[in-house]
Amino acid sequence: MTDQAVGGGYLASQAARGPGTAARNGRGALPRQDAAARAGLPGFAGRRHELKELRADIGRAGLDTLTGRRGARSRVLLIAGRPGSGRTTLAEALVREVADDYPDGVLRAVLTGRDGAPVGLARTARDLLAVLGADAPPGADEDQLAEAVRTALAGRRSVLLLDDAPGAEYVEPLIPDAPDCLVVVVSQGPLTGIPDVRPCTLGGLDTAAAVEVLCHYAGPTRVTVDPRTAEAVAEESRGHPAALILAGAWLAGRTKLSVADLRRALLAVPLPPDLPAGARPLHRAFHLTYGALPQPAARILRLATLAPDGLVDAHTAAALGGCTMPAAEAVLHDFAALGLLRPVAEDDVPQAPPAGDGTGPRYRLPGCLVPLSRALLHDHERPADVQLARARMLERTVRLVQSCRAAAEPDGSPIRRKAAELPRSLRFPTRAAAAHWLRTHRGALLDAAAIAVADGQLDTLDRRLIAALTRALLAHHGPEAAAPDLYVLHELALEVAKRRALPRERAAALLNLGDLDARAGRTEQALTRYREALEAARSVKDPVATGRALESLGDTYTELSDWIRAADWYGRALELRLARGDRADVARLHARIGAAHGRAGQYERALKDCRAAARASRRLGDSAGQARAAETAAGVHEGAGELDAALRSRLEALELARAATDAELEADLQLRIAETLDRLGDPAAARVHRAAGERRHSTSTSDLRNR
Known part of the structure; x- marks a missing residue:
């Protein structure tokens, strides 16, 4: 069994010196x-028989059936063998042969990381969901993520190739309840505990x-x-x-x-005495x-074990080796021809990359060579030199991510002008090219951030990388789609802030995590995050973070329908805003306190707060704010059973919304007026307002689409 041969060429240093140098040095190249x-x-x-048996196993009846019909779960094929036995290549050959039978494509995941440790079920599931374009709650645990993968694969005809699986516990949760899918697992040993696995064991x-x-x-x-x-x-x-x-x-x-x-x-190659x-x-x-490698190429091979997610491209190799991009490209090309690197197959699900996206071939050091290369790194590289190589790699990654984010900005913007000053190899020609690079490299980018944080000595670079990657994800994916990855980044930022005793950054990370927890419905966890953020913000007298934490606590208790506590926390935030003279925030918080008191049945206090909100908005000349305060007062009247007063407040709010030319607010108010009129027994007037509100909603939606 062999790895697929890919290309050839002289090694970079020899190409620079010209033909014949390799022969003179006794260091040949392909x-x-x-x-x-x-x-x-x-x-x-040499594996034709095994390949034939694997194909036959796909169609054989499962052991859990007596009728010969397929079971409810996907068929699982196991290709077992030691690293280097050709197990991955056999799996890829099988996938190529059966690809036409699975029109929904091939999903690939490597379950062992660059350091030889399992990458973890949560990480694998997130990566698969990203390829599938499926949603997963930010901060979800392993069980939720695995369930999301199984749900996303239900009803599909796909192949799931799980390479270098450490054990059954990393495979079983991902097997979908989809008989039309095929799961191909590459592992060193058996998958004990998974029923009806069809094994194929490879030797020499x-x-x-x-x-x-x-x-x-x-x-x-x-x-x-x-x-x-x-x-x-x-x-x-x-x-x-x-x-x-x-x-x-x-x-x-x-x-x-x-x-x-x-x-x-x-x-003639010497062997260690204790080598099996x-x-x-x-x-x-x-x-x-x-x-036989030239020294620069040999050093790149040693340092390749530092590559994030175990993936090496020209950018990574150039940064690690301290060489130019063309030299790095030539070295990687030759490494692949020499069998030292394996080209990484792109998943079949994503669309083809845009032209000129700047994404070159990516390679992975075969698992059987990782321990050998890592031993060379330990023997030949000083710790200071390894640290310098990591710093160069992270610095280049930061610049690439910043350039990726800049590509999402309008032409002529300051960030685009700054990105235009970067070397050509670090620029993206179009937004689509940058978005494709970000999507295909997201796993390696997240791993790069995790490497930097775990290192502990590169906290300036890791903070820059986390900030740049956060902005790039928001710019290209939006807050909802990026939320799962943002949760990971905020956790990393929190780890750095704790280690470096940075209370401002700790408060910011906790607030961001609390917001994501709250959106995912984990309210108790969100409350804990917000309280810790409040403590950190107060320790350095940060009024912005303190105010945000106080309001977030009020919002969370509102979600829990704990109106008294919500009003209390909003009241504390109001005191802070009054002391700072933030009049717009004062008006908004008065309205929130009024709504909370109203829901708690404290109608007099609620109306007092609503009037205070209206006064503050009027001083600011904010007609829309006055309208919202009047609508809050209407809700209080409605809760008290005073429907006539509620109708008057809503009609007043409608006039204020018209004065503010806020079409969306006006439409919402007319629909609520219609509901109030229905309750008052005036269906004719209700129909008029409801028709006007629906018409305005339709117009507003059309305007947004045109924009």
Whole structure:
């Protein structure tokens, strides 16, 4: 089983020096013409029987049925094997063969993160929901998110490919109750606890298939003239696909060497004394390939383990390696040809990228090579140099996100003019291109923010990244669609604020999280957030955050129908606004207090507050504010059973709304007047006001659409 060969070319440093340098240095690279010639050859060997069995398993009756009919859940296929055994490539080959049977596309998720730890069910579910375009409550727990994924897949005919699954507990909650979907899981071991899983366990390739892999990467000529040695290389590699790929690609760049030279070079690679026998072939092949790399390329390979979400593109490689974008692009291109990186398949669900979106190919370091590359990073890079590389990567990410946000602004705006001064590689030609980049890179961007926060030494950069990403998400997605990702970012901002003892930023993060909790219906959690925010804001005498926290507490108690407490918190906010002379806020808060007292049955106090709101609005010349105060008073009269007084207040409010030329408020008031007239027993007058209100609503909606 092999990874698909992709392109070739001289490594960046050699391309800069010109042809022939690689030969002089003894560090060969894959010639472009050889790679191009092999592009049409099959990159898939030795797993035809397994592929046939997997396809047959899709249509077989489930073990939980006696009639032969399909069960209610999706069919689950398991491809099990050690990293590097070709399990992911077999899964991708299966997906390609059955794609036409699943017209709703392929969804992919890698369940193990860049550090070898599980990414977590919540993260996986959020990523899948983002691809599906489905909504998930911000701050939802794992069970809610998994349920949202299953709901979004119900009724679809899709393939869900879950790669590098750590265990059944990360897979089972995502299996949809949709018999027309297919779930393909790649894992190292069994999925104990999931019923009716169809397993396919991979070992090493047989000798013929292993030699075929060598032919595919090294070319057939040298293998044909020395088949015995090729078979010896295959046997010594224990049929390990990843080791064979690396060995074949190494030989391909050295046209004057034979298969026997390859074997001698592999056997000459020193082995650690405690290395298990099964790990020796990959260790030898990797270090043989790594030892032939130019120093700049070798350093990029070591630093690739730092890439957010395990994804490497030219921007990331250039920042980590401290090189130019063209050099980084050439290095990544060659790494893919050498088997050191695997191109990342784009999900089938999203639309094609806009022209000139600035999104180059993305790659992932195969899981079997991550420990080897990370060991090299530890052995060859000083901690200070690693920190500097991370800082360069985050700085470039911040600038890209800022440029992405700028693309959503109107032409000629200050932020667009500032973005125009950036290098061409950091600019987006259109808003659509920027939006596509943000959508396809959202997982890596969120992971970059999490990396920076966890690092603890880059808090200036992580705060800038969190702020820039928050603005970009709001600009391109809007507050509702961006809410789940914003919740994650606000939690990260809160973690930094606590660690750095930044009470203003802590208050802001808590207020933002409280707002999202309140919208999601988690009122108790929102109350806790608002109280903590109030404490933080008061500790630094921040009147803006203090006032917002007080009003938010009042709003939350209003949602809970606890009118007395709501009026109390609004009253505290009113005291603050009066002390600061914020007259517009004073008028608004008087009205809110009046509404709360009215709902609590304290009608006299409520009307007093409504009159105070009207007076404050009149001093400001705010006719719309006066209208809203009059409408609040009408609600109080209505609660007290004084329908005639309620009608007079609403008619007064209607005149004030007309004076303010507020068509939407006027329409709402006419509909409420109609309801009051109905209760007073005057249906004819009610019909007139209702027709006028509906007509104004229709006109207002049409105007908004035209805008």
